[in-house]
Amino acid sequence: QSVLTQPPSVSGAPGQRVTISCxxxxxxxxxxxxVHWYQQLPGTAPKLLIYNNNNRPSGVPDRFSGSRSATSASxxxxxxxxxxxxxxxxxxYDSSLxxxxxxxxxxxxx
Amino acid sequence: EVQLVESGGxxxxxxxxxxxxxxxxGFIFSSYSMNWxxxxxxxxxxxxxxxxxxxxxxxxxxxxKGRFTISRDNGKNSLYxxxxxxxxxDTALYYCARAYCGGDCHYYYYGMDVWGQxxxxxxxx
Numbered sequence: 617q618s619v620l621t622q623p624p625s626v627s628g629a630p631g632q633r634v635t636i637s638c639x640x641x642x643x644x645x646x647x648x649x650x651v652h653w654y655q656q657l658p659g660t661a662p663k664l665l666i667y668n669n670n671n672r673p674s675g676v677p678d679r680f681s682g683s684r685s686a687t688s689a690s691x692x693x694x695x696x697x698x699x700x701x702x703x704x705x706x707x708x709y710d711s712s713l714x715x716x717x718x719x720x721x722x723x724x725x726x
Numbered sequence: 727e728v729q730l731v732e733s734g735g736x737x738x739x740x741x742x743x744x745x746x747x748x749x750x751x752g753f754i755f756s757s758y759s760m761n762w763x764x765x766x767x768x769x770x771x772x773x774x775x776x777x778x779x780x781x782x783x784x785x786x787x788x789x790x791k792g793r794f795t796i797s798r799d800n801g802k803n804s805l806y807x808x809x810x811x812x813x814x815x816d817t818a819l820y821y822c823a824r825a826y827c828g829g830d831c832h833y834y835y836y837g838m839d840v841w842g843q844x845x846x847x848x849x850x851x
Contacts, residue, residue, distance in 0.1 A: 618770065650827075652837030654771075661821055661841040662763075662771065668828045673839060705771050709834040715787050716761070716773040716836075 619644060620706055620719035627725040628696045636722045638689040638706035644717060646687035649709040653682055653691045656703045665704070666691060693724070701726050728752035728840050730822050735845030742812050742849070748805040748822030748842055756800035759783075759825035761838055762807050764818035764847075772818075775807065776825070776833070783833065790816075812849045819844040 621639045628634040638651060645651060653666040664673055666682035669689065681692045689708075693700055706719035734746040748760070762775045775796040776785045784796055795808040805822050826839035 650835045650837070661843055663841070664826070664837055664839045667826060667837040667839065668835065671828050707771075707773075707837060713788065715785055716776070718771040718773060721770040
């Protein structure tokens, strides 16, 4: 059972904005550890989407943005496109578990 | 091209062993820490192990501690995962992933920027 909780699914029409929450606790996000986000298209390996809370790797569209506050983080997707249909995961470090943790995952439907 | 290619997966009986390999290319392997991450069928991602670039630090998830061993050979640009005492719940797609941080970061702040395609491990009698 993951210590980072995400909504199982979110959906939106093409062109709309959706947000995915990642709720943690005082031993991970609340302790100041950075949050990273991954996109996993069906049948493929995860792809780094956002690193260190709000940074995009080269090649990732600026439609994707990340933020972090207190014990939670969010991924926003603006101008939703059909190709954004995928599973999205947050990831951080947890001091109680002494290791990395992933969120429960969110399926985005366009 | 930066690439990671896993191999070594297969069908193994409960209690058995398997050794996974991850071949790296297109980057200076010896400069990067590495991870193993797995994904059970239809489930989410689970981090299972980390090794620093110089092998001085190795960490494991509680679910595999004492049964799995991570190692690397920088001369061969390869990462390994020795899996012993395998259980049905270890059945998953196993990925190797390069540790990444946008600066000079402590281990706590790493994400994973390059992933292999995965190798499947099935534990069943």
